Amino acid sequence: MTLEDLVRLRRARDLMDREYAEPLDVAALARVALMSPGHFSRSFRAAFGETPYSYLMTRRIERAKALLRRGDLSVTEVCLAVGCTSLGSFSSRFTELVGESPSSYRARRHDQGAAIPACVAKILTRPVRNREAQSAAPPVA
Missing domain, CATH: 1.10.10.60 (Homeodomain-like)
Structure with missing residues:
Protein backbone atom coordinates (compact mmCIF):
# COMPACT_ATOMS: atom_id res chain seq x y z
CA MET A 1 0.00 0.00 0.00
CA THR A 2 1.40 3.37 -0.98
CA LEU A 3 1.54 6.52 1.10
CA GLU A 4 -0.94 8.08 -1.34
CA ASP A 5 -3.39 5.21 -0.68
CA LEU A 6 -3.08 5.79 3.06
CA VAL A 7 -3.76 9.49 2.64
CA ARG A 8 -6.93 8.73 0.65
CA LEU A 9 -8.06 6.13 3.18
CA ARG A 10 -7.49 8.64 5.99
CA ARG A 11 -9.62 11.15 4.09
CA ALA A 12 -12.50 8.65 4.02
CA ARG A 13 -12.00 7.80 7.70
CA ASP A 14 -12.02 11.50 8.59
CA LEU A 15 -15.29 11.86 6.68
CA MET A 16 -16.79 9.06 8.79
CA ASP A 17 -15.58 10.80 11.95
CA ARG A 18 -17.20 14.10 10.90
CA GLU A 19 -20.33 12.88 9.13
CA TYR A 20 -21.11 9.74 11.18
CA ALA A 21 -24.83 10.65 11.32
CA GLU A 22 -25.15 10.88 7.53
CA PRO A 23 -26.13 7.88 5.39
CA LEU A 24 -22.64 6.74 4.38
CA ASP A 25 -22.08 3.55 2.42
CA VAL A 26 -18.96 1.86 1.07
CA ALA A 27 -19.54 3.17 -2.45
CA ALA A 28 -19.69 6.80 -1.24
CA LEU A 29 -16.61 6.35 0.96
CA ALA A 30 -14.74 4.65 -1.88
CA ARG A 31 -15.44 7.66 -4.11
CA VAL A 32 -13.88 9.93 -1.48
CA ALA A 33 -10.82 7.67 -1.44
CA LEU A 34 -10.76 7.49 -5.27
CA MET A 35 -10.94 3.67 -5.17
CA SER A 36 -13.36 0.98 -6.26
CA PRO A 37 -15.63 -0.21 -3.42
CA GLY A 38 -13.97 -3.62 -3.20
CA HIS A 39 -10.44 -2.24 -3.21
CA PHE A 40 -11.45 0.42 -0.68
CA SER A 41 -12.93 -2.14 1.73
CA ARG A 42 -9.88 -4.42 1.54
CA SER A 43 -7.45 -1.53 1.85
CA PHE A 44 -9.35 0.07 4.75
CA ARG A 45 -9.34 -3.20 6.68
CA ALA A 46 -5.64 -3.72 6.01
CA ALA A 47 -4.79 -0.17 7.10
CA PHE A 48 -7.06 0.22 10.13
CA GLY A 49 -7.81 -3.35 11.27
CA GLU A 50 -11.56 -3.23 10.77
CA THR A 51 -14.09 -2.84 7.98
CA PRO A 52 -15.42 0.60 7.04
CA TYR A 53 -18.88 -0.37 8.34
CA SER A 54 -17.45 -1.53 11.65
CA TYR A 55 -15.47 1.68 12.03
CA LEU A 56 -18.52 3.82 11.25
Missing part, protein backbone atom coordinates in the same frame (compact mmCIF):
# COMPACT_ATOMS: atom_id res chain seq x y z
CA MET A 57 -20.72 1.92 13.70
CA THR A 58 -18.09 2.30 16.42
CA ARG A 59 -18.13 6.08 15.87
CA ARG A 60 -21.94 6.07 16.01
CA ILE A 61 -21.99 4.03 19.22
CA GLU A 62 -19.39 6.33 20.81
CA ARG A 63 -21.60 9.31 20.08
CA ALA A 64 -24.70 7.43 21.22
CA LYS A 65 -23.04 6.71 24.57
CA ALA A 66 -22.40 10.42 25.06
CA LEU A 67 -26.01 11.30 24.18
CA LEU A 68 -27.40 8.56 26.44
CA ARG A 69 -25.25 9.77 29.37
CA ARG A 70 -26.93 13.17 29.10
CA GLY A 71 -30.27 11.47 29.72
CA ASP A 72 -32.48 14.00 27.94
CA LEU A 73 -33.13 11.92 24.79
CA SER A 74 -34.93 8.61 24.41
CA VAL A 75 -33.09 5.61 22.98
CA THR A 76 -35.05 6.02 19.74
CA GLU A 77 -34.08 9.69 19.47
CA VAL A 78 -30.43 8.80 20.07
CA CYS A 79 -30.62 6.05 17.47
CA LEU A 80 -31.84 8.49 14.85
CA ALA A 81 -29.47 11.27 15.96
CA VAL A 82 -26.40 9.12 15.30
CA GLY A 83 -27.55 8.06 11.84
CA CYS A 84 -29.04 4.63 12.48
CA THR A 85 -32.37 3.92 10.83
CA SER A 86 -33.27 0.67 12.62
CA LEU A 87 -33.75 0.70 16.38
CA GLY A 88 -33.32 -3.07 16.49
CA SER A 89 -29.99 -3.02 14.65
CA PHE A 90 -28.80 -0.07 16.72
CA SER A 91 -29.71 -1.81 19.99
CA SER A 92 -28.07 -5.06 18.91
CA ARG A 93 -24.85 -3.36 17.85
CA PHE A 94 -24.81 -1.17 20.97
CA THR A 95 -25.21 -4.23 23.20
CA GLU A 96 -22.51 -6.09 21.27
CA LEU A 97 -19.99 -3.25 21.62
CA VAL A 98 -20.86 -1.91 25.07
CA GLY A 99 -21.99 -5.07 26.85
CA GLU A 100 -25.38 -3.72 27.92
CA SER A 101 -28.49 -2.44 26.20
CA PRO A 102 -28.89 1.25 25.39
CA SER A 103 -31.77 1.48 27.88
CA SER A 104 -29.66 -0.04 30.67
CA TYR A 105 -26.75 2.21 29.81
CA ARG A 106 -28.99 5.29 29.84
CA ALA A 107 -30.62 4.30 33.16
CA ARG A 108 -27.46 3.86 35.20
CA ARG A 109 -25.46 6.65 36.81
CA HIS A 110 -22.54 8.15 34.90
CA ASP A 111 -21.28 10.75 37.33
CA GLN A 112 -18.11 8.77 38.18
CA GLY A 113 -16.55 10.02 34.93
CA ALA A 114 -17.68 13.63 35.26
CA ALA A 115 -14.28 14.89 36.47
CA ILE A 116 -12.34 13.15 33.68
CA PRO A 117 -11.22 15.38 30.78
CA ALA A 118 -13.15 14.71 27.57
CA CYS A 119 -10.05 13.51 25.70
CA VAL A 120 -9.41 10.84 28.35
CA ALA A 121 -13.10 9.94 28.68
CA LYS A 122 -13.24 9.28 24.93
CA ILE A 123 -10.49 6.68 25.26
CA LEU A 124 -11.97 5.08 28.38
CA THR A 125 -15.49 4.87 26.99
CA ARG A 126 -14.59 3.71 23.47
CA PRO A 127 -16.72 0.69 22.60
CA VAL A 128 -14.77 -2.56 22.44
CA ARG A 129 -16.05 -5.55 20.52
CA ASN A 130 -16.55 -8.64 22.66
CA ARG A 131 -13.91 -10.52 20.65
CA GLU A 132 -11.38 -7.74 21.32
CA ALA A 133 -12.26 -7.66 25.01
CA GLN A 134 -11.85 -11.42 25.29
CA SER A 135 -8.47 -11.41 23.56
CA ALA A 136 -7.26 -8.51 25.74
CA ALA A 137 -8.41 -10.13 28.98
CA PRO A 138 -5.74 -11.84 31.08
CA PRO A 139 -5.85 -15.65 31.02
CA VAL A 140 -7.89 -17.29 33.76
CA ALA A 141 -5.83 -19.63 35.94
